[in-house]
Amino acid sequence: MSARREPIEYADASPEVRAVYDDIMATRGTDWVNNFWKVLAHDPPTLRRIWANIKEVMGPGALDPLTKELLYVAVSASNGCQYCIASHGAAARKKGMSEAQYSELLAIVGLANETNRLVTALDVSIDPAFR
Amino acid sequence: MSARREPIEYADASPEVRAVYDDIMATRGTDWVNNFWKVLAHDPPTLRRIWANIKEVMGPGALDPLTKELLYVAVSASNGCQYCIASHGAAARKKGMSEAQYSELLAIVGLANETNRLVTALDVSIDPAFR
Amino acid sequence: MSARREPIEYADASPEVRAVYDDIMATRGTDWVNNFWKVLAHDPPTLRRIWANIKEVMGPGALDPLTKELLYVAVSASNGCQYCIASHGAAARKKGMSEAQYSELLAIVGLANETNRLVTALDVSIDPAFR
Amino acid sequence: MSARREPIEYADASPEVRAVYDDIMATRGTDWVNNFWKVLAHDPPTLRRIWANIKEVMGPGALDPLTKELLYVAVSASNGCQYCIASHGAAARKKGMSEAQYSELLAIVGLANETNRLVTALDVSIDPAFR
Amino acid sequence: MSARREPIEYADASPEVRAVYDDIMATRGTDWVNNFWKVLAHDPPTLRRIWANIKEVMGPGALDPLTKELLYVAVSASNGCQYCIASHGAAARKKGMSEAQYSELLAIVGLANETNRLVTALDVSIDPAFR
Amino acid sequence: MSARREPIEYADASPEVRAVYDDIMATRGTDWVNNFWKVLAHDPPTLRRIWANIKEVMGPGALDPLTKELLYVAVSASNGCQYCIASHGAAARKKGMSEAQYSELLAIVGLANETNRLVTALDVSIDPAFR
Numbered sequence: 086m087s088a089r090r091e092p093i094e095y096a097d098a099s100p101e102v103r104a105v106y107d108d109i110m111a112t113r114g115t116d117w118v119n120n121f122w123k124v125l126a127h128d129p130p131t132l133r134r135i136w137a138n139i140k141e142v143m144g145p146g147a148l149d150p151l152t153k154e155l156l157y158v159a160v161s162a163s164n165g166c167q168y169c170i171a172s173h174g175a176a177a178r179k180k181g182m183s184e185a186q187y188s189e190l191l192a193i194v195g196l197a198n199e200t201n202r203l204v205t206a207l208d209v210s211i212d213p214a215f216r
Numbered sequence: 217m218s219a220r221r222e223p224i225e226y227a228d229a230s231p232e233v234r235a236v237y238d239d240i241m242a243t244r245g246t247d248w249v250n251n252f253w254k255v256l257a258h259d260p261p262t263l264r265r266i267w268a269n270i271k272e273v274m275g276p277g278a279l280d281p282l283t284k285e286l287l288y289v290a291v292s293a294s295n296g297c298q299y300c301i302a303s304h305g306a307a308a309r310k311k312g313m314s315e316a317q318y319s320e321l322l323a324i325v326g327l328a329n330e331t332n333r334l335v336t337a338l339d340v341s342i343d344p345a346f347r
Numbered sequence: 348m349s350a351r352r353e354p355i356e357y358a359d360a361s362p363e364v365r366a367v368y369d370d371i372m373a374t375r376g377t378d379w380v381n382n383f384w385k386v387l388a389h390d391p392p393t394l395r396r397i398w399a400n401i402k403e404v405m406g407p408g409a410l411d412p413l414t415k416e417l418l419y420v421a422v423s424a425s426n427g428c429q430y431c432i433a434s435h436g437a438a439a440r441k442k443g444m445s446e447a448q449y450s451e452l453l454a455i456v457g458l459a460n461e462t463n464r465l466v467t468a469l470d471v472s473i474d475p476a477f478r
Numbered sequence: 479m480s481a482r483r484e485p486i487e488y489a490d491a492s493p494e495v496r497a498v499y500d501d502i503m504a505t506r507g508t509d510w511v512n513n514f515w516k517v518l519a520h521d522p523p524t525l526r527r528i529w530a531n532i533k534e535v536m537g538p539g540a541l542d543p544l545t546k547e548l549l550y551v552a553v554s555a556s557n558g559c560q561y562c563i564a565s566h567g568a569a570a571r572k573k574g575m576s577e578a579q580y581s582e583l584l585a586i587v588g589l590a591n592e593t594n595r596l597v598t599a600l601d602v603s604i605d606p607a608f609r
Numbered sequence: 610m611s612a613r614r615e616p617i618e619y620a621d622a623s624p625e626v627r628a629v630y631d632d633i634m635a636t637r638g639t640d641w642v643n644n645f646w647k648v649l650a651h652d653p654p655t656l657r658r659i660w661a662n663i664k665e666v667m668g669p670g671a672l673d674p675l676t677k678e679l680l681y682v683a684v685s686a687s688n689g690c691q692y693c694i695a696s697h698g699a700a701a702r703k704k705g706m707s708e709a710q711y712s713e714l715l716a717i718v719g720l721a722n723e724t725n726r727l728v729t730a731l732d733v734s735i736d737p738a739f740r
Numbered sequence: 741m742s743a744r745r746e747p748i749e750y751a752d753a754s755p756e757v758r759a760v761y762d763d764i765m766a767t768r769g770t771d772w773v774n775n776f777w778k779v780l781a782h783d784p785p786t787l788r789r790i791w792a793n794i795k796e797v798m799g800p801g802a803l804d805p806l807t808k809e810l811l812y813v814a815v816s817a818s819n820g821c822q823y824c825i826a827s828h829g830a831a832a833r834k835k836g837m838s839e840a841q842y843s844e845l846l847a848i849v850g851l852a853n854e855t856n857r858l859v860t861a862l863d864v865s866i867d868p869a870f871r
Binding site for chain 4: 386418426460471
């Protein structure tokens, strides 16, 4: 009867859920799975779907892996999701983010939120050069 | 009596405002100023203050200039500020952002907004390893 | 001197506040009042006004009572209000929401937040067929 | 050099994109594709991925199809995405949403946004009965 | 079949709707009604309910009328609702808001959005003195 | 390895950080510094920059000091930043905000969030009189 769902540990997980956990650990080269996935495991189709999305979007592409994590952290910081800042912040640090870079990232998130409001409130017209 | 303030052109600007416009153009190596600043010019202290913030936060630091612009675009896209996406998107392209990189950035912004909501709604506890 | 206001219990409430508590319990067929109302009770006109709004908006109408609660939970989940998810989630479960339905609701909230950002960032034009 | 991407029409689309368009039309029983997909088509992996997500999340499940659309509209209205309100509103009407139901949905979205802020600002503690 | 609802003019309004329009004009001492109410008029119970809320919340109280309008404008600017900035901005100007005050209001909205994100992202603990 | 940064006390602070702390205390006429600044102190340029912004924006101007704090509290309440509500709420109380005024402020924040969503969802056109 609660809004919070308890994490489902590997030992208690169904084969379907374990298969996703296994893929998460294999993809990341780790021997554990973080709570987000263990909580999503109450709904196996969503667990499978969200993991497939993360794997595709955060996988190799035109942006390097660190930049991808920085962008994820920045959006999460802007949205105030502390778990997401913690988990993607840890991933970013593992990929090389320094404390100085994290400080600059936060400064940009803060300033963009300030100017975004000024621009929208003042209804600034897009310059022809930007179209 | 309107919410929208009209851009103040260089020719019509006070010396105080012109000094900021001049510094914007000199810093960017351009011969024009975009509408955001021309609209802020109705309030010279805010014009000066916001420009000083942008110049400091977006200037040389631990993150390279392209990454800084990508972060600005990502936050602006997450907040739905179309002018900001257009202006910082143009700056990012000038610094080398490819269309493929922009597509990946948007994919990350979208996915982070999805998982941010799931995490917050499910009130996921931060794993000890992330603390 | 605090941002948090303590709940005002029935025994400590003024007649004006008790009248609202009584109506809440009578309308819901319960013998207790949840903390939201007990905290609003510091400001009796707001207590009365918000309860009158809830009673009217969530009362019988063109949408069935379960659907109304599902919509309330979905907006609250999108906004990250955990108390609201908990309280309206409990109301929805009482009206028949299954765990499978709740999982689907959260999946929709997450996905809508993703596509809402993509649509806004890409400034998609409304198709004539939708006008 | 613009933030806005033009829709890619079927006639101009690659086979990969056409395959998604074909599946959208077949799934919906329509002979046209709306602008969201035509704009996403600039990034075929995202087009394919988002469509797969929508197809799975909005497909048959524990919630009936109309309720799913109502939830999508409610989140989109709460987030202020007018294109999304228009497109999912049209889908909801096609599945039976009446104008009276739409009015009630909007009333719930508005009221939930009001109480969500009051609850969060007042930092209301979750009642034991809701845990 | 559209997301937008057309304003209902006085001449075309039902007696029930006219009664609300009449009360709006009498309360404000004006001879016209702005579009928000004319659009809400498609749903008379919501029209009546929202007007009753506005009349009560924005009526005489512990805060003076200008301060109330300034707060409404600030929240609307923070949320990016341009219609609301325009309508409550006009009301604030009528009650005495100067352009310099409006500029300062916007500066506060912008800065609060910046520091709100920094505080939340950094998960700052509330000082005992603030409790 | 954590998202949360611990406050840096005066005794442990660098001369650069102490200078900002000293200016905060002198400006406010207090003998202590609240946690926000002590956490920002991990990044001295941001500490200095944000303090300079607050000092300028919240300093003497066209709006009186209490109104400025009320606006800051209102935006923070709308954004759900509890630390910010607590800290600026304390500042507002020190400058004279009564509990009745705080209640009215919250009522406006809630109602503005409700009508902001209705207006945006219904895409209300700005009346000529407001332009």
